Amino acid sequence: MAASRNNVRKRGSTWTYYLYVTDGAGERRQKSKGGFATRKEAETARVEALAALSNGNWVQPDRLTVAEFLTDEWLPTQRPPTLEESTYASYARNIRLHVVPYVGAIRLQQLTPMDLNALYRTLLDSGRRPPGSPVRRHDPAVLDLIARLKGEGHTWQQVADTVAEQFPGLAGITRHAVASAHRRAQEPKPAPKDPGLSNRMVRYVHTIIHAALRDALRWNRVTRNVAAVATPPPQASTRRGRHTTWTGEQLGRFLDFVSDSPYLPAWLFLATCGSRRGEVLG
Structure with a gap:
């Protein structure tokens, strides 16, 4: 004693x-x-x-942080061929955006289920990234001219040429730019987005953390996988709603928008044959 x-x-x-x-x-x-x-x-x-x-189960105490373990030790082991390139990129992006800023500074061996629960709550409440640069808004006179010319049956290229002539500041504007400006002007302003991430996305983040800590346990970095007893959004809350399809009017508006696109035949084929995207692209 x-x-x-x-x-x-x-x-x-x-x-x-x-x-x-x-x-x-x-x-x-x-x-x-x-x-x-x-x-x-x-x-x-x-x-x-x-x-x-x-x-033989002893874990040596160390000062390794969650961020150091995820970015320096775990993620490199997940590179292809361990994971598909797209899956690896998704893991790396979500760790960078949704894990490291919140719990990255905590020592890996001191991470608790409550730390993860707090992380999930934060992501649900305010985890969405701030919006990027605002979409460019044209002068109302420009939008009125675009709407009038298109209503008279001009092509998007003809509309773009006329806009460039009458508004020198828009010299070089493309047909795609005027078409996009016209489409945005016709659409109602979207409702503000929820500042939080969806249940599905937060559970996906939990899945990544769980997989990383499972390997940490296997590598004798930690004594238990705390993600196994954390409380992410339940599986039932992550199910997607029923898919909706465009109406004939919506499809017509889209085809009108891409009428000058070199990919119009592909859009027409996709809209009328019922094939999957991968099948259309070959």
Whole structure:
């Protein structure tokens, strides 16, 4: 008992335990772990560490953060052929945008289920990225001219040429630009988007974290996978609604919009044959 107490010491306001491990070279090295509020907590943790050491399940305490583990250790192992290129890119993007900014600074071994629950709640409430640059809005006189010329039956190229003539500041405007300006002018302003991510997206983020921590457990980086006991949005809440299709009027508007496109035959084929996108593209 005295030996055990000698291996637990107070450092500042917290307690630290010490133990010895044998490294790969056969040398005996001292390891420690601190931050315990009481001597009893440190002694209990030391007993558990000794038991794990004898069973071959001991995890060496370190200061590795969640961000360092995900970006420097885990993601490189997921590159193709482990994952498809698109899946790997999706994992990397979601870790960069939705995980690292929120829990990346936490030490990997100190990450808790409550940290993940707080992350999921934050993403649901306000996880959407701020919008990018606003869409360019043309002068109402330009939009009126575009609408009048198109109503008279001019092609988009003819409309673009006329707009460039009457408004020198728009010299070089393309037929695609005038068509897009006309389409936006006809559409109602969209309702403000929910600032949070969808249940489906947050659960996808959870799936990525769960997979990463499963490997961390397998690699003896952590003693348990805390994502396994966290609470992401339930699976039932992530089901997609029924798909909707365009009406004849909506399809007509789209085909009118792409009437000058070199891909018009492909759009017509896709709209009338019922084939999948991949089948149309060959």
